Amino acid sequence: MTRQVLRGLGDSLAIAAGYVPVAFSFGLAAVQMGLGAPWAVAISAIVFAGASQFVLVSLLAAGGGPLTVVPTIWLLNARHLLYGRVVAEQLAQARPARVRPALAFGLTDEVFACAAARLPTLAPAQRAGWLAGLQAGAYGAWIAGTWLGAETGAQLVDRIPLLQEALQFVLPALFLSLLLQMGVHGRGRALWGAAGVTLLGLALGPAHVAIPAGMLAGAALQLLQAHVDEDGDDE
Template sequence: MNAFLRGLAGSASVAAGYLPIAFGFGLTALQAGLSPQSTLLISMVVFAGASQFILVALLTSGAGLLGTLVAVLLMNARHLLYGPALMPQLMAQGKRYPTPLLAFGLTDEVFATAAGRLDQLAPEDRQAWHLGLQLGAYGAWMAGTLMGVTFGGEIDQLPIALAAALEFILPALFFVLLLEIGVRKWLGTIVVTVLVTALLQTILPSYHALTLGMLLGAASSQLRRKPCSRRST
């Protein structure tokens, strides 16, 4: 199996979580008054998971376009860290594909999966594998949105149990991905990130707290590695 198809197969766990979440987004957007075409266009162009729900909520609540754009950009500011973090592994054998193509589908879940598996691949296979991983996730998101707008017109309101289940799917997906990359290996980073994020949420919006928590968690990981690397030399 070539690297692209292996990446496509490796996206199964992400795709399984994206389908119901995107289905819920399709339903939510229709119930908020968006047309099926607009809903599909948002998923096709934005492809930003939870930020799409915020985008719809802000637009339909009367928030201005500029304010909505700024809020969504701030929520997704953490994505600026993902590309540089993966770049050394992806470019180990030089640049084979355009950088925007490698970056477009780099969601939280795709990043978590790639960060845990890229070093297990031959350097020449990494970019093709990454493209397959992104395509599988993107295809699942689009398929889920299409299902949501197709069946959304027949559903007036989601049952309470189904709505609660849809809200839990995204956290559950992150737990699955965390188990895949290994908890013990990143335990210190996870603890620092969780504690800092929890503390900052008491004084900052959640998206700011999450971004700063990730930055400080990553910094703590680098600080712990430097003494080890010095001793090894």
């Protein structure tokens, strides 16, 4: 188990490298909107969901109450229901079973993309440990980046005005690297299926319909591929 956790930590480096600057920008934004550094770090530690955290602090800064904030954040994170279903298939043999709910907390977009590509290539007994290491590395980077942004972000932006604009390109670059990794690990069907459905949806309708449709298509293809791989292993 320890070996797999360390292996997961090593594989988390690409995600961590992308998370630090994004979390840095969140910590900076939270402080600029009137939240203190401890609150910014607490939000990252509890919520651990990039886009949702930016929306959360914006709503709080605008005076939003629980009846506005909670449903909004829940809807933004509803896609994790799909993520959990896909990963649960890969962790069906994880022991003890109680580790699976714990691993659900760290299932971010980037962790899911990496896990969907890598978990099917690991032996069932190795998957939970590897995923725990991957999530630990990503989580630690997110907390550290938030703290740095909250404590030092304002001073750095004053000295380097272009820094805030440059940070906007980090997350798209991270997603691109993860998409390439999915192709390398042979998960191209889900990737191309999701892309195709999303593009078709954008051509025929609004983005808020096309993007969830693409996510559903990719998740469905990933589940189908996992079942095909398991059937092949049984034979």
